[in-house]
Amino acid sequence: MATKRIGMEGSFAIAEAVKLANADVVAAYPITPQTHIVERLAELVANGELNAEYIPVESEHSAMSACLGSSAVGARTFTATAGQGLELMHEVLYVASSLRLPIVMTVANRALSGPLSVWGDHSDVMATRDCGWIQIFAENVQQVFDLVLCAFHIAEDPSVLFPTMVHVDGFHLSHVIESLYLLEQEEVDKFLPKYHHPYALNPDKPVTIGAFGPPNIYTETKKPQDIALRASKKVILQVWRKFSELTGRYYSPVESYKAKDADVLLLVMGSFSETAMMAIDKMREEGQKVGLIRLRLWRPFPFDEFRQAVAQAQLLIVLDRALSFGGPTGPVCSEIQAALYPLETRPKIISFVGGLGGRDISVPTFEDIIRRGMAKAKQGRLDELEMIEVRE
């Protein structure tokens, strides 16, 4: 294993992982803040450092469509997008998962128009929640590198064959330079098996992919898709375990921080988690029994791990970085509520929305969120959705 810690931008770390995975096809359309990823990949291909075809498509819709084609012919396929680009891909995403094509995509998470905003939040992710992809959140540049590598392994496992998104907060992770450990090519080659799609398009064995489903069979096509996506968690755990044996870095569907004995838990996703840890540390020093939960695996939703992680808590404060207009709470929070509702004993749940369109959340703001959450819980104000730091 590479022992030298080096500095690298998040986007370049993604490109490095794709290069080490020896991806065959990259089809992408530039969009801020994803551009550095694909620029770097184009450069690697141009310099012969990555033996791949780079398709500079004319839209994100075509990017994902080209990925369908290359993946279906048996090529290891990568793309990246953000915000509006993910929305333009929307209908194609469902086809990728239903055809079981293991495309790997990083999403440099970005707010949705309007007004136009190129900056980060989770509106784009939440709009694609039900598209049948495996969805994983990264929190720092090291994780970005690790999780993209693992994503190929997970997606292409013969029992999985699902496309996989790795969520990387736009700018906060895509454009930050941090230190990380890379892997050697031989290590990656040993870790990552070759991609072989059992029903790839090939004249030697003609298959029909994408036949249509009338009412007498459509339901039968959907049930195994859902079962297989849920079952992919087993492989996800295996791959992350295998990765930890190689690197010593452990990943779990639900990550905890000082949560074991905590009465109050804060839940965040993505790059804000490390900032939130600082707030937890500070409040712990003050003697508050607070902790942090980070959802790493968004789909398939890790029900067991999540319920276990919050079982001891009295209060769970959820920070969403997206709105569900006119809906119950933030989109993550309403899933959390649904996940916990069947349990006899469960923590109270408070919903906050913040960090929209690239707005930062500082350590003191996280502390404030926790304090306000605790106060609201005491007052019984559980059904309120509160947007933080809105100027009046």
Add this chain to the structure above:
Amino acid sequence: MEKDETIEIRWHGRGGQGAVTSAELLALAAINEGKFAQAFPSFGPERRGAPVLAFNRISNVGHIRVRAAVTNPDVVVVLDPGLIYITDVTSGLKQDGIVVVNTPKSLADIKSELSGPWKLAVVNATVIAREALGIPIVNTAMLGALLKATEILGLESLVEPIKERFGPRAKNNIDACHRAYEETLMAELSVVGQGPRKAFETERLLSWQELLPGCVVIEAGNAKQYRTGDWKSQHPVWDQQRCIKCGICSLFCPEGCIGQNKEGDFEANMYYCKGCGICARECWTEAITMVEET
């Protein structure tokens, strides 16, 4: 049919024959009479010539809530003479139900082909339509036959909807409807048939466990199992004396179902032939004639 309950009707036709129009006109006529009614097609990918279904529900009482397909009809109407041999038109038909069939055959002949606890109504709607409209579109004629057989609506109630729908062609359609009403013959079917009832092919549907990941189909060309020969209302016949064995019929066949047999004669595989007539039209020596299905 005076029961104070919803009457359910299933129409059997072929794509392009107007079964859906029949159902729609019937519902509109019923609503014009102050009744409550529904009409809807069974949506499917089948094309012109393929067997299709349409449905009606008619009630004297109130708004009809059920939207599911009619599976236990009180009445079935069969627009195409050939359909009774290829689909189970009486499937689910209620005891004392009525089968209304368009057929060139006599009442006695049809009676020997259908049996069950039902009434039968027959009419030669194809001839009526040809004479009244100039084309064999039998939907309005079959509406007349249906009303004769069931008396669920007054014949006059159909006039307005037909006028609305057909504009300048309405009068001929009303004539077809009236004439069919007059010429429809009724009989009781015998409960036990003379011969064994034909067993119809039912497609075996796959379970979810049998589908491959991504619903890939790995058996290339397995649509060969699917019979499209049932769609035709006419079929080609070769005069081998006139045939010069050029093969243009084979080349122009959209089904790809014309080939040479062991004797070298060209023939169509009737399992697939949809009876389009291109082969007969394009034959250089006019060696092919299209013959009506009987």
Add this chain to the structure above:
Amino acid sequence: MESLAIYAPRLVTTKEYLASGHRACSGCGEVLAVRLTCKALGRNVIIVNATGCMEIVSSQLPYTSWEVPWIHTLFENTAAVASGIEAGIKVLSRKGGYSQKTKVVAMAGDGGTMDIGLQALSGALERGHNFIYICYDNEAYMNTGIQRSSATPFGASTTTSPAGKISIGQTSWKKNMPAIAAAHDIPYVATACTSYPFDLMNKVKKAMKVEGPAYIHVLSVCPTGWRLPSDLTIKAGRLAVETGVFPLYEIEAGKYTLNFDFPQLRPVEDYLKLQGRFRHLSKEVVAQIQERVKAEYAKLKRKVIQGS
């Protein structure tokens, strides 16, 4: 009629790559065009099909009519999916895992090509992928029930351009898609029609040999949507060519060739009167169409004479 030996049909392979048992309308000109195309393509292809009639009639789970590898994903992205497959084959064959000779063939209808799929097609042609794109043009959205597209001819009545008391039906002229394809400076563009089967198959074979994008625009008679008896499919296509409504030509590296020249074009009325979709047209409108057809044909002939 194509000038051909009377026994030429016998020389065409009896091997079918589109199996019988498909659910196309009786007399469908498009499925016939696809069947003939496939005979010319042979087995070493991957077909990418847009949503539309051909997809629906040839692939209903758990059945397929396809004897060659085939994929359908969406309506507007056929050329993009083909791009991905072509790139995949290229890189895999470079790395030693695939036969580079496999040709990618995209198939779509007029709506999927000229309307909703135009952007993806333009992108793929511009990038220069080595593939054939075939537009089976039946001049409306037939799969959804005869709605107008940008391929619908002037004066045709469709369900969304209906002829009415104050309307003649479609009021715009058919979009010149082959010209748009040719504007991308691709090596091969051709028009073809099912009624000229040998010409169609030859053009497909030619396109197979092209390195880079090839575009073939096939007029595919739709008896259901054009409202004509199913046995007149071939005759209608022949009249489209003989009247100059749909001339058959090729553009090879920018050079125009007219494959069937008719010094004396038949009157367009011969073609129009066959079809219910034109039944409502007045003499004046027919004359207007005749003028346009003449002018367009002359324009095409000028290009042929000038060479480009």
